[in-house]
Amino acid sequence: MGLENRGYMQDEPSFFGGPSSGSADRLIITIIIINVVVFLLQNMSVTVGEQVTYWLMLRNQELFQGQIWRVVTYGFCHGGFFHILFNMFNLYIFGRLLSQSMKTSEFLAFYLVAIVVGGLAQVVVNFGFDAIVIGASAGVSGLLLLAAMKFPRMKLLLMGIIPIELRWLAIGFFVLSLLSAGNTASGTAHAAHLGGAVFGIAYQYFHWNLSSLFEGRESVSKLKGIFSRKPKLKIHTPTGPSKKQVQLNEEVDRILAKIHEEGEASLTSKERKTLEKASKQYRQLNK
Incomplete structure (x- = not known):
């Protein structure tokens, strides 16, 4: 995901x-x-x-x-x-x-x-x-x-x-x-x-x-599966990630855990920039 x-x-x-x-x-x-x-x-x-x-x-x-x-x-x-x-x-x-x-x-x-x-x-x-x-x-x-x-x-x-x-x-x-x-x-x-x-x-x-x-043609199947509990989201990189990419993914997971515990307002400017950087990288990989 x-x-x-x-x-x-x-x-x-x-x-x-x-x-x-x-x-x-x-x-x-x-x-x-x-x-x-x-x-x-x-x-x-x-x-x-x-x-x-x-x-x-x-x-x-x-x-x-x-x-x-x-x-x-x-x-x-x-x-x-x-x-x-x-x-x-x-x-x-x-x-x-x-x-x-x-x-x-x-x-x-x-x-x-x-x-x-x-x-x-x-x-x-x-x-x-x-x-x-x-x-x-x-x-x-x-x-x-x-x-x-x-x-x-x-x-x-x-x-x-x-x-x-x-x-x-x-x-x-x-x-x-x-x-x-x-x-x-x-x-x-x-x-x-x-x-x-x-x-x-x-x-x-x-x-x-x-x-x-x-949204889309799968609405009926989505409606049928609404009571099926979904697994927690995890970052997935389809091909062998570089060391920097692994470190970035780990840092993103740490930040997401912080958001879960303390709220989005608790993030520092550096952590916000990390999330922005990770988002841009992912979009570039999927263009």
């Missing part, structure tokens, strides 16, 4: 067109803007706000009538200022953390599927209750668990004060969501949080590539 198959090494058209490094940063900002615009529409006036919320929210009654778009659109409207502030802040933090290792199309697919899975989980719990679901929490929960699995020892400041490793934050969040999933009276969609979190775990464990399912 070559370097170009690693997420952060892939060239991906930017969300707004033009060349890009493959980062989903612009997409994250776009998602935040869409959420803010919808929130403003929700609060523009009583009449407009009620209509916007009604047509975007997720509720079993409308869903069972065939209004299937709601399993996605509910994730773009919110119930109050602090609701959207908390979700968009965490979307930005965990999204930026993952953006350098995911193509734009892959990030979008992951985020939307996490919202759908979380929404469906809440639909099951809400069966028999007239409860509505709104908010991006399921998508954000998926990002949190995925980030924790990729960078478990990365430290964050909880509430801006308490240092905590990402893995412990994710475990605490997961346990809380699991214990509260059946509580329909709390006003919080814990089952949606749990659904998004479980999807994030499964995505990393099985090494899924969602955007590739719809």
Whole structure:
């Protein structure tokens, strides 16, 4: 498997067109803007706000009538200022953390599927209750668990004060969501949080590539094998490598291990240049 198959090494058209490094940063900002615009529409006036919320929210009654778009659109409207502030802040933090290792199309697919899975989980719990679901929490929960699995020892400041490793934050969040999933009276969609979190775990464990399912003629076979766990990626040089090439490959593997443990932000300028050099060499060999 070559370097170009690693997420952060892939060239991906930017969300707004033009060349890009493959980062989903612009997409994250776009998602935040869409959420803010919808929130403003929700609060523009009583009449407009009620209509916007009604047509975007997720509720079993409308869903069972065939209004299937709601399993996605509910994730773009919110119930109050602090609701959207908390979700968009965490979307930005965990999204930026993952953006350098995911193509734009892959990030979008992951985020939307996490919202759908979380929404469906809440639909099951809400069966028999007239409860509505709104908010991006399921998508954000998926990002949190995925980030924790990729960078478990990365430290964050909880509430801006308490240092905590990402893995412990994710475990605490997961346990809380699991214990509260059946509580329909709390006003919080814990089952949606749990659904998004479980999807994030499964995505990393099985090494899924969602955007590739719809590319090329092999889509059906890819879809059939989605639950087959893929082996970890390793650098492969088809012909006898030189001593320098072997050393470069070993250094790249060391850097990738560092990214896994500490996050992409921990890289030094020298390590970033090494990754760029390795990427250029591989592309030249495959021209």
